[in-house]
Amino acid sequence: MIRLLLCFLVIFSSCAVKKDTQLAMDELHVEKVINTLAADEMFGRGVFTPGIDSAANFISREFKSAGLKMLPNSDSYLQRFNAIQVRPSICEITINGEVLPEGNAFAISEQTGLNWNENPEIITKSIVSGDNFRQRYREIISENKDAIVYVNEAFSEEFNQLRHHIQGGRILSGQLREGKASYIFVLRNEVARSFRVNYAGAVTTGRLSNVIGVLPGKSRPNEYVVFSAHYDHLGVIEPVGQDSIANGADDDASGVTAVISLANIFAQQHNNERTLIFVTFTAEESGGFGSKYFSEQLDPKDVVAMINIEMIGKDSKFGPNTLYITGFDKSDLGKIMQANAKRTGFAFHPDPYPDQNLFYRSDNATLAALGVPAHTASTSQIDQDKFYHTVKDELQTLDIKNIISSIKAIAIGTTSIISGKDTPTRIPPLKN
Ligand SMILES: [Zn+2]
Structure with missing residues (x-):
């Protein structure tokens, strides 16, 4: 029943988003990916558990089939570190x-x-x-x-x-x-x-791993645009009734699904002038350790922009076909994305929850503090989402249509950054 409903939503959504975008996007693949990541078999993707290793292997296979390269001098898509x-x-x-x-x-x-x-x-x-x-x-x-x-x-x-x-x-x-x-x-x-x-x-x-795949830029290989999301979640938590698996379908299987889908879209377009780095982070829920480690392995000056994607499984406060960007005014990345997406009817808004401090709470924070225009795109109504960080954050509570329209909007919104035409302004670095 749920499968049927999802299929229906996918078909419906392809009608709902305007067709002038010419994006090669496999919408059934989007459904398959999020289905796999949010399944009980991943046991909530808790760090240091077999569940998160299965998720990392799955993401690696997806990166490989999208045609992404590994980082230089690496024999796997995993970026491993000790913690x-x-x-x-x-x-x-x-x-x-x-x-x-x-x-x-x-x-x-x-x-x-x-x-x-x-x-x-x-x-x-x-x-x-x-x-x-x-x-x-x-x-x-x-x-x-x-x-x-x-x-x-x-x-x-x-x-x-x-x-x-x-x-x-x-x-x-x-x-x-x-x-x-x-x-x-x-x-x-x-x-x-x-x-x-x-x-x-x-x-x-113990060992932790980010999962990273790369599409080298054609003419500006040393300028990076990063697309990211975290693939860890809370694992097995306090039971509610018969259920103790925190599936993390919205948080953040939805964002990881977007990263995988964007990798496929841009690999098929095959025209990125800048290098695109697709990364799914570990240990966000434990304090952002995956993104901290990743950020320390590169020179922040080389990163032109980072679009981190967190919880895009349900309509935002602004309704369908909208995303909000944390720290919107700290750089002009949001404005650039809005200009690119102008004709699609999609809108990027400033974060409506400044009190929640979302800009410094997610995986964009480390690079943003170093001056990179690094922002998080989300649709989460975090102030009232009853399923947030509970065993009920399951696929059935999500709207695939919202995920698909968000992915398309990010792909279209970043076009001029990927092509090298636009370069977002830097964020004033935080002083320690
Ligand atoms: Zn999250």
Whole structure:
């Protein structure tokens, strides 16, 4: 039934998007790709799991069949790097003389051991009812001071999500950072009179991989246009009913599908003057480690533009045939794309959720901070999407038509950048 419906949508969508674009695009292939990436067999593409390895192999095969080259001096499409994982092994929190049940507390720490016993230098923080949980969490973490954090039970869902994520193992790039503060989160409305913490973390090193394919430019091979999305997701999470797989169909199988589809479109056009790099990142959900590593392997001056694609599976706030671009005004990339797509009826809007800080929350952030016009294109109504980061982010909740129109718009919107006619303005680099 679902398949039939999808086929119908695909047929319908090819009528809905205007035909003046002359794009060679296999719409059934789009459906096949997202179907594979979001399938239960990928187990939510959690880092350091066989599921994400299957996804990486699948993307590699897709890049190969699109005719993409590997990076120079590489024998695979995988860009591998090491990362450290810290997983709590003991976490015993005593509050007012009573050991808390396992589900009511967790530790975020890069230490291999913590033994707190009323230490006066440990500060007390609270996330109270009415706070914006994410924002408050970020504020507390950014202070970098050892803290015990009391989270109001109104946030038990957010608390459990975070706890599950932390207990599954946190990823750190490079090495453990000596001066990093530790945090104990406790689900409890009142601040306790006394506390004790006995924590130990197991540290292991593992391999992560971005998947990268290249279409060398005809006349400007040293100028790069990057199309990206992240292929990792949350893996297996807290069960809801019978389901514990966070399929990540919108986040971000939809973006990866777009990258694969764009690779096919541009390979068939075979007229790119600049070099096109198609990359799907790992470990975005763990802190953007894949894109950080990728960004360090090239000179940001060589990157003319980066279009990162995040969650394009449903209509944006602006309705069908629209995308929004994070950090729209920081460069003129959005305006260039809009000018190219003018005759298609498609519109690129500025990000309508500036409070969410999306520009610095996705994989474009590292290159953007280095001055590259690197932006994320999305249609996610992130402020009200109930399926975001849940087991319900499944293919059935998406609109293939929206994915297809977004892919076409990005292909058409970047035409003059790929041909070398337009070069987006640089973003003022962030000072450290
Ligand atoms: Zn995402």
